[in-house]
Amino acid sequence: MTTGRVLVVDDDPSLAEMLSIILQGEGLEVTVCAAGDLALRAFQDTKPDIVLLDVMLPGIDGVEVCRQIRAESTVPIVMLTARTDTVDVVLGLESGADDYVTKPFKPQELVARVRARLRRGDESEAETLQLGDLTIDVPGHVVKRADRAILLTPLEFDLLVALARKPWQVFSRETLLEQVWGYRHAGDTRLVNVHVQRLRSKVEKDPENPEIVLTVRGVGYKAGKA
Amino acid sequence: MVHELWRRIERLGVRCAAAVARLWRRSLHFRVVVITVLLGTFVALGLGTYMYQRIGSGLTSRATNIAEQQALSQRDYAQSQFNNAPRTDIASLRAIGQQVAAPVTGTHPQEAGEQNDRVVIKRSPGNTFPSLGTFFTQAGDAQLIPDALQSAVEKDPRHAQLQIATVRVGARQVPAVIVGARIVIPNAGNYDFYLISPMTAESQMLGIVRTTFLLGGLALTLLLAGIAYLVTRMVVSPVRDAAHVSERLTAGALNERMQVTGEDDLARLATSFNAMADSLQRQIRQLEDLSQLQQRFTSDVSHELRTPLTTIRMAADMIHASRDDFAAPVARSAELLSRELDRFETLLTDLLEISRFDAGATAAANELVDLRDVVARVVDGCESLAQAQGVKLRVHSRREAVAPMDARRIERIVRNLVTNAIEHAEHKPVDITVAANNTAVAVAVRDYGVGLRPGDAEQVFNRFWRADPARARTTGGTGLGLSISLEDARLHDGWLQAWGEPGNGACFRLTLPVKAGQPIVRSPVTLAPDDSSVGIAMPKGNSLTIGTRAAGASPAPKGPGGGR
Numbered sequence: 152m153t154t155g156r157v158l159v160v161d162d163d164p165s166l167a168e169m170l171s172i173i174l175q176g177e178g179l180e181v182t183v184c185a186a187g188d189l190a191l192r193a194f195q196d197t198k199p200d201i202v203l204l205d206v207m208l209p210g211i212d213g214v215e216v217c218r219q220i221r222a223e224s225t226v227p228i229v230m231l232t233a234r235t236d237t238v239d240v241v242l243g244l245e246s247g248a249d250d251y252v253t254k255p256f257k258p259q260e261l262v263a264r265v266r267a268r269l270r271r272g273d274e275s276e277a278e279t280l281q282l283g284d285l286t287i288d289v290p291g292h293v294v295k296r297a298d299r300a301i302l303l304t305p306l307e308f309d310l311l312v313a314l315a316r317k318p319w320q321v322f323s324r325e326t327l328l329e330q331v332w333g334y335r336h337a338g339d340t341r342l343v344n345v346h347v348q349r350l351r352s353k354v355e356k357d358p359e360n361p362e363i364v365l366t367v368r369g370v371g372y373k374a375g376k377a
Numbered sequence: 378m379v380h381e382l383w384r385r386i387e388r389l390g391v392r393c394a395a396a397v398a399r400l401w402r403r404s405l406h407f408r409v410v411v412i413t414v415l416l417g418t419f420v421a422l423g424l425g426t427y428m429y430q431r432i433g434s435g436l437t438s439r440a441t442n443i444a445e446q447q448a449l450s451q452r453d454y455a456q457s458q459f460n461n462a463p464r465t466d467i468a469s470l471r472a473i474g475q476q477v478a479a480p481v482t483g484t485h486p487q488e489a490g491e492q493n494d495r496v497v498i499k500r501s502p503g504n505t506f507p508s509l510g511t512f513f514t515q516a517g518d519a520q521l522i523p524d525a526l527q528s529a530v531e532k533d534p535r536h537a538q539l540q541i542a543t544v545r546v547g548a549r550q551v552p553a554v555i556v557g558a559r560i561v562i563p564n565a566g567n568y569d570f571y572l573i574s575p576m577t578a579e580s581q582m583l584g585i586v587r588t589t590f591l592l593g594g595l596a597l598t599l600l601l602a603g604i605a606y607l608v609t610r611m612v613v614s615p616v617r618d619a620a621h622v623s624e625r626l627t628a629g630a631l632n633e634r635m636q637v638t639g640e641d642d643l644a645r646l647a648t649s650f651n652a653m654a655d656s657l658q659r660q661i662r663q664l665e666d667l668s669q670l671q672q673r674f675t676s677d678v679s680h681e682l683r684t685p686l687t688t689i690r691m692a693a694d695m696i697h698a699s700r701d702d703f704a705a706p707v708a709r710s711a712e713l714l715s716r717e718l719d720r721f722e723t724l725l726t727d728l729l730e731i732s733r734f735d736a737g738a739t740a741a742a743n744e745l746v747d748l749r750d751v752v753a754r755v756v757d758g759c760e761s762l763a764q765a766q767g768v769k770l771r772v773h774s775r776r777e778a779v780a781p782m783d784a785r786r787i788e789r790i791v792r793n794l795v796t797n798a799i800e801h802a803e804h805k806p807v808d809i810t811v812a813a814n815n816t817a818v819a820v821a822v823r824d825y826g827v828g829l830r831p832g833d834a835e836q837v838f839n840r841f842w843r844a845d846p847a848r849a850r851t852t853g854g855t856g857l858g859l860s861i862s863l864e865d866a867r868l869h870d871g872w873l874q875a876w877g878e879p880g881n882g883a884c885f886r887l888t889l890p891v892k893a894g895q896p897i898v899r900s901p902v903t904l905a906p907d908d909s910s911v912g913i914a915m916p917k918g919n920s921l922t923i924g925t926r927a928a929g930a931s932p933a934p935k936g937p938g939g940g941r
Contacts, residue, residue, distance in 0.1 A: 163684050163685075163688070165685070165688045166684055166685075166687055166688045169687075169688045169691045169692055170691070172691075172695070173691055173695070176695075233680045233681075233683040233684060254683040254684055254686070254687045255683055255686040255687040255689075255690045255722055255725075256687060256690070257690060257691075257694060258690075258691045258694045258695070259694075369744075
């Protein structure tokens with residue numbers, strides 16, 4: 152069983168406590184923070200392996216907190232949102248969240264998401280991939296362009312590796328959701344779109360004319376020529 | 378050839394008449410001008426005719442008076458000539474008669490003949506003396522004397538007798554006064570003296586008067602038409618402005634107002650029109666605000682409920698997971714709690730979806746999808762429910778049915794229709810038919826179960842409507858399913874229609890256009906099925922189109938047989 156530290160940022164004490172009970176039941180170590188303006192401090196203090204972040208928070212809202220945390224860490228962030236409206240979800244994702252769950256969610260659903268984000272370091276054998284002018288060290292979680300490391304979040308890294316491992320294959324958004332996010336059933340394909348944009352902004356020389364992650368119109372995405 | 382030409386002219390005439398009739402109906406301006414011209418012509422004609430006649434009769438009576446006096450004095454002169462005749466033999470008397478009848482002022486015989494009075498002396502009918510013959514100023518005049526005048530002179534010889542007749546003067550026919558009187562010629566008996574006095578000057582004058590009246594009348598009518606045109610335009614153009622502005626208002630430009638100039642009645646029209654527009658705008662704004670407020674409230678409530686519901690959900694799941702440790706009643710309670718929470722959650726989701734539709738915050742992501750694939754997925758998903766209910770799902774689809782659609786929403790509609798059908802099928806099979814034509818693709822879900830009561834087809838799409846409140850529900854729907862389906866169909870510019878008969882089952886049909894923005898002409902699947910007791914032609918059952926239509930498209934057919 153994976154052990155890990157979870158930071159729950161939610162202003163609703165009952166929900167926060169319930170989340171703690173569930174996550175502790177899964178063997179995780181939980182810290183709760185009730186306000187947006189205290190979240191960054193709590194994050195720095197506890198150094199969690201994953202952050203569960205409510206969108207609507209007193210003090211600073213979740214989107215801003217997400218941006219602050221992302222500015223100094225690549226830690227996986229899962230947003231908890233009560234609104235499924237496109238704008239809210241996209242805003243959350245664009246501020247750097249890896250995934251989101253919509254309230255009300257089932258405990259198993261949340262646990263599955265957390266587990267998917269915590270499932271790291273399974274690959275032990277040395278594997279190095281070449282994609283364009285990028286060198287990807289899979290177990291070391293390092294991407295380099297001409298010896299200069301590019302900082303990617305684990306999720307972005309997984310997305311890049313998934314594409315790079317099978318450069319001949321076109322991945323549909325649904326396939327990527329399943330492989331990278333761990334969704335067993337169809338989820339929100341906007342997740343893929345937003346993260347591809349973020350990945351491109353980091354690894355492409357010109358994000359407007361991508362060479363590493365290519366869009367295949369009407370189907371999905373594929374890796375650029377090696 | 379001639380016939381053809383005639384027909385052409387006739388057609389042209391008919392077309393012109395139709396155009397004028399249309400103009401008459403549609404243009405107040407035209408109507409006012411035409412009426413004014415007609416009335417003006419009528420009045421001018423009437424007045425002109427009256428005045429012309431008055432002038433004419435005045436002239437005639439003056440001419441008559443003068444002619445009478447002239448005739449009497451000339452008669453007296455002639456009588457005295459005969460009386461004072463030195464000799465009374467026939468030759469002398471003839472000479473006197475000729476002298477009397479000769480042109481009176483004879484300097485220019487030609488002129489005198491045309492302009493002046495003419496004399497005829499004629500032997501009276503009862504005269505027994507030897508005839509002197511007839512004397513005349515101008516040949517042929519003797520025949521002009523009317524018989525009526527002769528007999529009048531015969532009857533009353535002491536007075537002058539008058540009659541008006543037409544005579545020739547030169548080349549023209551001119552009305553003339555003919556005066557008759559009696560003279561007695563010694564040794565020759567009674568003779569009738571006639572003076573023919575042509576009214577040349579008078580008829581010339583009347584001609585001038587007539588021409589003047591005609592020209593004047595024409596000018597007056599044209600002037601009237603012009604005035605009517607100008608005056609009507611002064612009134613009509615503000616009215617047209619008002620019509621234009623109110624059209625713009627109707628089209629939704631609520632800020633449109635009329636221009637107010639001056640303080641006259643038209644200005645008052647504009648002012649009150651603007652006041653009306655203001656008031657309308659205010660009320661519309663108020664209603665908009667109110668409905669926005671209500672929509673926001675629904676949305677907020679739904680969202681606010683979510684956080685506590687999440688906690689309850691997790692707590693319930695926790696209890697549910699360890700229900701084996703509890704006593705039986707508590708364990709069962711945990712199950713009920715968990716199940717009802719599912720329902721509560723679905724309801725909340727549906728409510729949110731509806732509030733999103735109400736707020737107009739939905740957009741369909743359209744991509745080309747084969748409706749058969751959607752149906753296949755739904756049937757797969759519903760198979761276990763169908764088996765549990767003992768219902769057989771039969772899919773009929775031959776051709777591909779590709780249309781632009783938001784597959785998630787369409788799948789939701791179809792799933793909704795299929796689960797509804799299963800729930801009401803009463804263990805009989807459910808037929809799902811997919812078809813396509815040039816303008817539309819459609820899926821019809823037909824069951825042979827309880828059906829719909831009269832009036833139900835109009836209600837099924839209402840929110841929280843239930844066919845039979847007493848009926849046990851097996852699938853635990855929220856009562857919002859068909860409302861959401863209808864909104865989803867509307868989002869695609871499609872139709873969602875219901876038909877049903879008690880005991881014969883029901884049919885729900887979804888029709889989508891094959892091209893976005895193109896109206897559906899007819900659905901490729903019939904709504905009231907062939908096996909309906911009523912037949913295919915016109916279902917007497919309760920079919921209703923909750924028609925949704927593309928902007929500008931003709932309204933979807935409604936009522937019995939709707940959308941067939």
